[in-house]
Amino acid sequence: MNQPATFVLFVLSLLTYLLSLFVYRLWLSPVAHVPGPVLAKTTYWYEFYWDVVQTGRYTFHIEELHKQYGPIIRLNPHEVHINDPDFYDEVYVGAASGKKRNKWAWLVDSFGIPDSTFSTVDHDVHRIRRAALNPFFSKAKEFKTTGEPMLLGLAFTAVSNDIASSYAFDKKDFRVDASDFAPDFHRASGKVAKQSHLMKQFPWILKLSQKMPDRWITSMDPDLGAYIGLQRDLQRQTKEIETTYNSRDYKPRESTSIFHEILASSYLPESERRHSRLWQDGQTILIAGTITTASTFSNLLFFLLTQSETLRHVRDELSSAIPDEIAPLNLTTLENLPFLTACLMEALRYSNGVCTRLQRIDPDKPIIFHARKDSNMTTMLIHRNPLIYKEPMTFNPVHWLTTDAAGKPILHHKLDRYFLPFTKGTRACLGINLAWAELYLLTAMMFRPGGYGSKIDQREGDKGYLGLFETTYEKDIEIVGDGTTPIVREPKVGVRVLVKECE
C-alpha cells in the first residue's frame, strides 16, 4: 500500500475508534445513565480543564454541576460523584462491614508512590500494609519578642513535620530549631498540591522525572524539582535506617522509629519490607502528617486572633482546667474541655485538610464505577453544606455546642456524622489520634496561663500577646483550589504574627 493510502487508513481507523469511544461512553457504558455534561461523560479533558487549567477548581464546579444535574453526577467517563451526606457511610465502609473498597489508580498514581499504604489500590494488600503501621498510631520554642514577624504558618509545618519525621525516621535535627523553620518542606508540599492534578492526567511526567538527575528536573521545572528532591531525601533517610539496622553494631531498641520497628517485624512479608516500598510509606506519613495538621492549626490561630470572644472563651476554659502555669499538660484533661474541642472541630471542618474527591471502588463488582455502589464524595462539600451547618463559611464553635442545665457549654454530637476531616472506613486517616493530640497540645501550650493572648485579651503572667501580621482571610485562609490538599492564594509563608510585650 502506498504512503497516502496508509495515512488515510490510519486517520479513518482513529476516527472510528474515537467515534466508538464517544458512543460507548455516552450511551452504552454502565454509567451512561448518570447525568452530567456531555464533555465530562465522553472525555477526560473536561476534568483537565477544571483541575489543571483552572488550578483545582473542579471541586467548586462540581458543586454547581450538582445544582444543575442532581445529587448523582458523572465527573469523567468513569467516575460518579454523589452529593448526599447521608450516603457517606455506604461509600466509606469500615472493616466490620465485610465489604471491600479499592482505591482508584487514576488518582493515587499521581503522587509517584504507588507502593505506599496510601496509594495501594487493592483492598487486601492495603489491609496488610496498614496493619503494620496501625500500632504506631494507636491512642496510647519559646517565642521571643524580637519585633520581627513570626512565620507561624512555617512554624506549624515545622512542628508537625518534626513530629512526623521523628516518629517515622527517628530524625533529631528539628526544623523548629532553625531560625527560618527550614521552609523547604512547606514549599515542596505546596508545590505538590499545585501539581497533583497535572500528574493525575499525565502520570508519565512524574515517572520520567523520577529517573532524571536533580539538576535537569530543577532547571526544567523548579516545583517538580522540589518534589523529586523531597522523594530522594526520603529514600536516603530510609536507606540510612536500613543500613544501621543491618549493621553488626545495631542494638535493637537503640533507635525507635516506625521503620526500625517495621524492619524488625516478623508480621510483614519480606517483599513488603523492601526499600522501594518503605520510603514511599515514609513520604505518606510525612506529607499526610504535616500539611494537614499545619493548615488546620493556621486556620485555628487566624480565627482565634480575629474573634476575640472565641479566644477569651478558650483561655478561660484552659485557665480553669490548668491554672498552674508550669504543670505538664495532660491530654485527657484537654480532651474533656468542650469549648476547646469545639474550636478544634471547627478548625478541622473549616480547613478541610484533604479537600479533593476520594474515590472508592467495590472490587466485587464487574463494573469499575457504578452509581450508588462504587463512587466518591467530597468532604469539603459536606463541610460547607448550609443544610447541615448554619452559615457554613463562618468559623463558629457553636456549630458543635449546646448548654447543660447549668448553662455550661457541652458538645451536642448531633453533627458528628457529618464531621469527616479524616474521612471514614478502612482507608481513613491513620494519624487521627496523633493529629488530635498535636492540635490539643499546641493550642493549650500557646494560650494556657503564662502563654500568649491577643491585644484585647492580655492576662497577668502572659509572656506577651500575638497580633496577625500581613495575614488576611483572602490571601492565607480562603481555599481557592483543590490540589488534594487546599490551595490558598499566597501559600509561600502562610499565617504570620507579631509577638509583642504585654502593655
Ligand code: HEM
Ligand atoms: C488535621 C490533620 C489531618 C487530616 C485532616 C488528615 C486527613 C486524612 C484523610 C482524609 C486521609 C484519607 C485519604 C484518602 O482517602 O485517600 C488520610 C490518610 C492518611 N493520613 Fe491523615 N490527616 C491528618 C493528619 C495525619 C497525621 C498527623 C498523620 C501521621 C503522621 C497522617 C497520616 C496519614 C496516612 C499514613 C494516611 C494513609 C492511610 C491509608 O491509606 O491507609 N495523617 N488523612
